[in-house]
Amino acid sequence: MSAHPGGRLDGLTNAGADWSGLRVLVTGLGVSGFAAADALQERGAHVIAVDGGDPDTNTTLAERARILDILGVDVRLGADHTTGMPAGWVPDLVVTSPGWRPDQPLLAQAARDGIPVWGEVELAWRMRAAVGPAPWITVTGTNGKTTTVAMLAEMLRAGGLRATAAGNIGTPILEAVLHPEPYDVIAVELSSFQLHWSDSLAPYASCCLNLAPDHVDWHGSYEEYVRAKGKVYANTKVACVYNVQDPATEQLVMDAEVQEGCRAIGFTLGTPGLSMVGVVDDVLADRAFVQERRTSAAELATLADVQGAAPTLAPHQLANALAAAALARSYGIPPAAVRNGLRAFAPEPHRIADLGVVGGVRWVDDSKATNPHAAAASLGAFEHVVWVAGGLLKGADVDELVRDAAGRLRGVVLIGQDRAQLADALARHAPDVPVVDVPTTDTGVMDLVVARAADLAQPGDVVLLAPAAASMDMFPNYGARGDAFAAAVARRADTTGG
Structure with a gap:
């Protein structure tokens, strides 16, 4: 055992630095952990990778472990390897996957022993090209990150740039940074977990779209969650974009240490003030990146460009488009490319996805609304709603959500482990709204859910799956939950004739 390298880590600021011989413990072999172990091993580091999963039941984990083993990584699988440092070996650095909590025993030991811990995002930043690296445009927020980053990437490409979306959106940022054909610019989605481990x-x-309680169990408190989100603005060069309707995001900008000359740029659903992007009549207007911004604005797009083929333009989708437009304009993207990027954008699955009209009722899948803040935004897009809700609330409070939505609710169908908490809130704030409790957590329950929702709905209503909760009590992920709902709606259409 030897002392860890102290100042050596400070010199690891680009892909051409000397990473050889560095002892690195990689914790977690999800997509980001796999990418980190691969990149470090390729640069001559001595890598041990640990994951608590069982390769006998997780074929993806088994395949990743096999590949890394061939490359020379020391892979150790099983819960026994995640309780502390490998025996007789002290790493110079721990690179952790974002899902690992700071109080996880191995990471807690690293903190006690003074061993630096980086996330994969921090590692990726330090593995950028030494000369002319692609700039990052970063986005966080409780909700809307993925949509905003995808919109931004389309705008950048429409502006003629080789651009991609990476980070929490699915493609590890390390893969984008080390791509053999370098990008001109990268749109980066960052979760609070990733920001926690980045410095x-x-x-x-940079942009924080909004703030609401989420992942408090991971961070330990809402204050720590907000602090992590605020790190998105640290050291920003040109523009910190904030949400005028969410003053907490502007406060994060005010508190941030940024580079000289960096501007605060607001986005608003209302008429834009100076240094803002907003809406005038049916036009997205820029009063931030035009020369005569005191007296004029640039037209970026229309509301129809944002709505596309969606059944309605939800306020939060418009907010996402405005945030993406502000970020794109900060990079010099012309108005026509902003508009063309919005037109090219295809909404992600399970995000206010229109499943069609069955029995005179519109069915909408917003399974990605996995917390109360997202569900509130979704409910606010429709006038009369039969709401399908429930799952794992992760300690979130639903009182405000139910209180604010009560006037829109035609009925509610409750599913999942924490449905009683929603039922209690409905009894307090919407006592006259009929509620159907579906007690089974079997994954085949969606046909019953759809039938009960149809019983509650009237012609012209919307049946909306916006659970306000995570899915893992019943489904592998929110996508599987949305797929099950969509399939049940399709079966009902087949049996009722649409």
Whole structure:
């Protein structure tokens, strides 16, 4: 055992630095952990990778472990390897997957022993090209991150740039940074977990879309969650974009240490003030990145460009588009490319996805609304709703959500482990709204859910799956939950004739 390298880590600021011989413990072999172990091993580091999963039941984990083993990584699987440092071996650095909580025993030991812990995002920032690396435009927020980053990437591409979306959106940022054909610019989605483990990032422009309680169990408190989100603005070079309707995001900008000359840019659903992007009549208007912004604005797009083929333009989708437009304009993207990017954008699955009209009722899948803040935004897009809700609430409070939505509710169908908490809130704030409790957590329950929702709905209503909760009590992920709902709606259409 030897002392860890102290100042050596400070010199690891690009892909051409000397990573050889560095002893690195990689914790977790999800997509980001796999990418980190691969990149470090390729650069001559001595890597041990641990994951608590069982390769006998997780074929993806088994395949990743096999590949890393061939590459020379020391892979150790099973819960026994996640309770502390490998025996007789002290790493110079721990690179952790974002899902690992700071109080996880191995990470807690690293903190006690003074061993630096980086996330994969921090590692990716330090593995950028030494000369001319692609700038990062970073986005976080409780909700809307993925949509905003995808919109932004489309705008950047429409502006003629080789751009991609990476990070929490699915593609590990390390893969984008080390791509053999370098990108001009990268739109980066960052979760609060990823930001917690990142300290060196200096984005070109950055944005926190909104703030609401989420992942408090991971961070330990809402204050720590907000602090992690605020790190998105640290060291920003050109523009910190904030949500005018969410003053907490502007406060994070005010509190951030940014680079000289960086501007605060607001986005608003209302008429934009100076240094803002907003809406005038049916036009997205820019009063931030035009020369005569005191007296004029640039037209970026229309509301129809944002709505596309969706059944309605939800306020939060418009907010996402405005945030993406502000970030794109900060990078010099012309108005026509902003509009063309919005037109090219395809909404992600299970995000206010229109499943069609069956029996005179519109059915909408917003399974991605996995917390109360997202569900509130979804409910706010429709006038009369039969709401399908429930799952794992992760300690979230639903009182405000139910109180604010009560006037829109035609009925509610409750599913999942924490449905009693929703039922209690409905009894307090919407006592006259009929509620159907579906007690089974069997994954085949959606046909019953759809039938009960149809009983409650009237012609012209919307049946909305916006659970306000995570899915893992019943389904592998929110996508599987949305797929089950959509399939049940399709079966009902087949049996009722639409």
